[in-house]
Amino acid sequence: MKEFKHFINGEFVTSALTFENRCPADNSVIGTIYEAGKEEVDGAVRAAKAAMKGPWGKLSVNARVELLYKVADRINERFEDFVEAEARDTGKPKSLARHIDVPRGAANFKVFADMIKNEPTEAFRFEGPDGVQATNIAHRTAKGVIAVISPWNFPLLLTTWKVGPALACGNTVIVKPSEETPATTTLLGEVMNECGVPAGVFNVVHGFGPDSAGEFLTTHPDVDAITFTGETRTGEAIMKAASVGLRDISLECGGKNPAIVFADCDLEKAVAGTMRSVFVNCGQVCLATERVYVERPIFDAFVEKLAAAASKIKLGAPDDADANMGCLISKEHQQKVLSYYQLAVEEGATVVLGGGVPKMAAGLEEGAWVEPTIWTGLPDDARVVMEEVFGPCCHIRPFDSEEEVLELANNTHYGLGASVWTENTSRAIRVSEQLEVGLVWVNCWFLRDLRTPFGGAKQSGIGREGGVHSLEFYTELKNICIQL
Ligand code: NAD
Numbered sequence: 001m002k003e004f005k006h007f008i009n010g011e012f013v014t015s016a017l018t019f020e021n022r023c024p025a026d027n028s029v030i031g032t033i034y035e036a037g038k039e040e041v042d043g044a045v046r047a048a049k050a051a052m053k054g055p056w057g058k059l060s061v062n063a064r065v066e067l068l069y070k071v072a073d074r075i076n077e078r079f080e081d082f083v084e085a086e087a088r089d090t091g092k093p094k095s096l097a098r099h100i101d102v103p104r105g106a107a108n109f110k111v112f113a114d115m116i117k118n119e120p121t122e123a124f125r126f127e128g129p130d131g132v133q134a135t136n137i138a139h140r141t142a143k144g145v146i147a148v149i150s151p152w153n154f155p156l157l158l159t160t161w162k163v164g165p166a167l168a169c170g171n172t173v174i175v176k177p178s179e180e181t182p183a184t185t186t187l188l189g190e191v192m193n194e195c196g197v198p199a200g201v202f203n204v205v206h207g208f209g210p211d212s213a214g215e216f217l218t219t220h221p222d223v224d225a226i227t228f229t230g231e232t233r234t235g236e237a238i239m240k241a242a243s244v245g246l247r248d249i250s251l252e253c254g255g256k257n258p259a260i261v262f263a264d265c266d267l268e269k270a271v272a273g274t275m276r277s278v279f280v281n282c283g284q285v286c287l288a289t290e291r292v293y294v295e296r297p298i299f300d301a302f303v304e305k306l307a308a309a310a311s312k313i314k315l316g317a318p319d320d321a322d323a324n325m326g327c328l329i330s331k332e333h334q335q336k337v338l339s340y341y342q343l344a345v346e347e348g349a350t351v352v353l354g355g356g357v358p359k360m361a362a363g364l365e366e367g368a369w370v371e372p373t374i375w376t377g378l379p380d381d382a383r384v385v386m387e388e389v390f391g392p393c394c395h396i397r398p399f400d401s402e403e404e405v406l407e408l409a410n411n412t413h414y415g416l417g418a419s420v421w422t423e424n425t426s427r428a429i430r431v432s433e434q435l436e437v438g439l440v441w442v443n444c445w446f447l448r449d450l451r452t453p454f455g456g457a458k459q460s461g462i463g464r465e466g467g468v469h470s471l472e473f474y475t476e477l478k479n480i481c482i483q484l
Contacts, residue, residue, distance in 0.1 A: 002031030004182040004206055006040050007189030009047035010199030015040050021182060024327050025091035025317045027366040033182050036205035036213040041174075044203040045222045048145040048172035051200030056172060057142070065113040068168055070195040072109040075102065078191065085183035086156055087318035091327040091367065092281060094318050104448075105156035105184070108164035111450045112470060116168040119471055126481075133484040140475040142170035143248070144224030147217045149238065150185070151230045152178035152329050153284040153390075159185050162227045162250075165470035167201065174203040174223070176213050178230075180329050182206050209234060221245055227473065228252065229286075232414075232459045239462075250463040250473050252455060254388045255286050255416030258409040259445075260399075260431065261302060262422040263295040269443060270421035271305045274394075277419060277445040278306075279313060279372055282326055283392035286460075287417040287439070287446060290389060292396040293405045299398040303376060306396070307353045310372045313392075315358055327368045328391060334368035337391035340384055341373060347382040349375035349395070380408065388414070402431060410436045415457030419445050438464070 004021060005012040017035040022028065036044075051057070059067075075082060079102055086097045121138040128134075146166045150159045159175055166173050177185040185204050192202045207213025218226050218241040225248040228238050232253040242249045259277060261270050277289040294302045316323025328334045334357075341355050354371030373393035378385050385395055399405040409418060417439040422428050432440040438456045441447060448454075451467035465473060 001029070002183070004031055004033040004186050006034060006036055006044070006206055007186065007192075007202070007204040008040065008044045009203070010193060012189065013040070019179070021089070022330070023088050023091060024330050024368040026364050027331060027368070030088055031183075033179065033206050035207040036216070038216050041205050041213055041216040041220060044174045044205050045145060045217075045220050047200035048174055048203055049222055051172045051198055052142070052144055054200070055198045056201045057170070059170075061116060061170075064168065064170060065117050067195060067197055068109045068113040068164070071191055071197065072106045072113075074191045074195050075106040075109070075188075078187070082156060082184055082187060085187055086181075089155065089181040089183045090152065090329060091318060093316070093320070093323050093326050095321065095324070096281065096326070097318075101154055101157050105160045107450070108157070108160035109167075112165040112168040115165070115451070115467065115471065119468065121477075135482050135484060137480045137482070139478045139480055140169070140471065141478060143474055143476055144171060145222060146171045146173045146474065147220075147223045147226045148173050148175040149214055149218065149226065149228040149230065150175065150177050152180040153281060153286070155181035156184035156188070158229050159188070161465070162229075163188075163202065165465070166227070166474045169471060169474035171474055172201045172203075174205060174217060176205055176207065176217050179206070179208050210237070215241070218242065219244070223247060225249065225473070227465075235461070248473065250455075250465055251461045252286070252465070253416075253459065253461045254390075254414060255288075255456065255460050256291060256386065256388050256412045256414045257287060257289050257417045257419075257437070258291045258293060259289040259419045260405050260409060260421065261292065261294040261298070262420075262424070262427065263297045264423050264427075265298075265421035266423060266443070267298060267301065267305070271302065271309060273419065273421065273443070273445050274306060275309050278394045279310060279325060279392045280446075282328055282370075284329060284390055285446070288390075289419065289445070290394050291385060291409070292394050293399045293408055294396060295405075296398045296400055299396075303352060303374070303396055307374055310353055310374060313372050315360065315369060317364060325372065325392065328370060329368065331368050333390070334370060337370050337389060337393070340387075340389045340391065341370070341393070344375050344378065344382075344384045344395075347378055347384055349382075349384065350377040352376055352396075354393070380411065386412065402427070406431065406434050410434075413459045416460035417441065417456075
């Protein structure tokens with residue numbers, strides 16, 4: 001049985017309260033998680049603040065970059081430890097953790113280390129009417145102590161996506177991983193010690209959100225900025241907490257992302273891409289497609305092909321090398337997704353595929369499994385069409401014109417991502433420009449260049465991270481004006 005301890009000031013520590021960590025593939029208890037109270041959170045913040053004043057705050061950019069390279073290398077050396085930890089916490093296939101979670105988790109340290117090393121700043125030569133002259137130089141400094149609040153769907157990847165740039169910019173961090181997925185963030189603490197990252201630079205506190213570690217951390221007055229990934233409603237609570245003391249926030253929240261498939265697309269490519277965008281990680285991706293709009297001439301063919309491909313999905317435990325889909329994160333989330341499956345029927349859906357609980361092999365019956373599911377025929381204002389389900393499911397609806405589909409795609413409070421399938425480049429650009437989202441993929445999905453802006457419009461978030469946008473968030477930009 002594993003124990004998931006807090007990592008504070010370079011040491012693993014326990015606290016009075018604990019809760020269970022379960023593997024959702026079979027609902028077995030795999031460990032005990034310590035829940036941080038105010039005392040542990042305060043200890044972590046004090047350690048992070050002290051490290052800013054200590055060796056970390058005085059380290060040269062080059063030395064910092066070298067350390068972050070070491071962290072990335074060490075994650076890769078301990079690759080299978082991270083794969084095992086992520087797969088057990090989430091129930092995802094190890095093949096997926098090996099392909100996405102762990103390599104991208106390691107890359108987040110290298111990419112942002114390179115970025116800070118090569119980042120230019122502005123300079124302006126000033127000449128006033130009275131002959132006064134000055135040179136203005138912009139200078140970036142670390143923001144200070146950053147709270148990182150992470151979700152459970154890609155625990156290591158989404159945590160390091162924030163920890164990487166935060167540390168590269170010279171900040172210290174306290175991570176509050178999701179209560180569902182403590183393992184890889186805890187392992188990262190071991191890696192930090194193995195690489196010689198000074199104590200207090202990277203801290204981890206475990207626990208829940210309200211009245212627990214999440215709330216205690218985000219309301220702590222010595223936290224200088226908060227970066228969050230999770231549900232929109234949680235983002236609202238965090239924004240309120242951050243308003244006290246005017247702390248900066250970056251919010252990456254939920255989505256109800258459309259895929260728009262035009263009749264002039266490459267149909268095989270569109271079906272294969274939509275298979276990924278709907279079903280990868282059991283649909284638990286903020287960027288996942290849950291609404292598919294298909295131009296009428298190819299509607300029937302598309303539905304038939306997607307259903308045929310989805311019916312071949314093989315559900316299985318993390319170690320099952322043939323499985324290409326795992327389970328949901330928890331029994332609780334399974335109930336939520338199943339309630340939407342039920343609601344879809346009540347709202348008048350035609351169930352093209354799935355809609356229930358699959359029959360799993362012996363030993364997995366207690367796991368959080370749901371069938372890959374496809375619906376058609378729902379009204380545009382159905383709750384299943386409007387609300388984020390966060391499961392392996394989508395609704396497919398025909399459309400007749402660009403104008404109509406833009407209206408449909410934009411008819412949501414969310415604005416995270418969209419994908420557009422067409423071989424007509426002018427149309428691709430025209431449609432992309434009118435979609436009210438932060439990210440559009442044309443003839444692809446989830447193709448991520450870490451230098452590009454990432455974030456959501458509307459209720460899908462505030463701010464952008466990625467590339468220079470991460471540097472914007474994790475640094476204070478100071479202007480130094482020198483009169484000549
Ligand atoms: P969640 O909002 O329930 O939890 C996220 C984190 O916030 C957890 O660590 C949780 O303990 C913490 N938390 C909860 N309430 C809090 C509070 N009041 N104060 C401080 N912390 C609190 O989200 P989840 O269920 O873990 O993740 C799924 C959601 O995340 C989906 O809505 C998904 O779309 C979204 N998501 C968005 C992105 C993105 O980049 N936009 C990426 C992944 C997931």
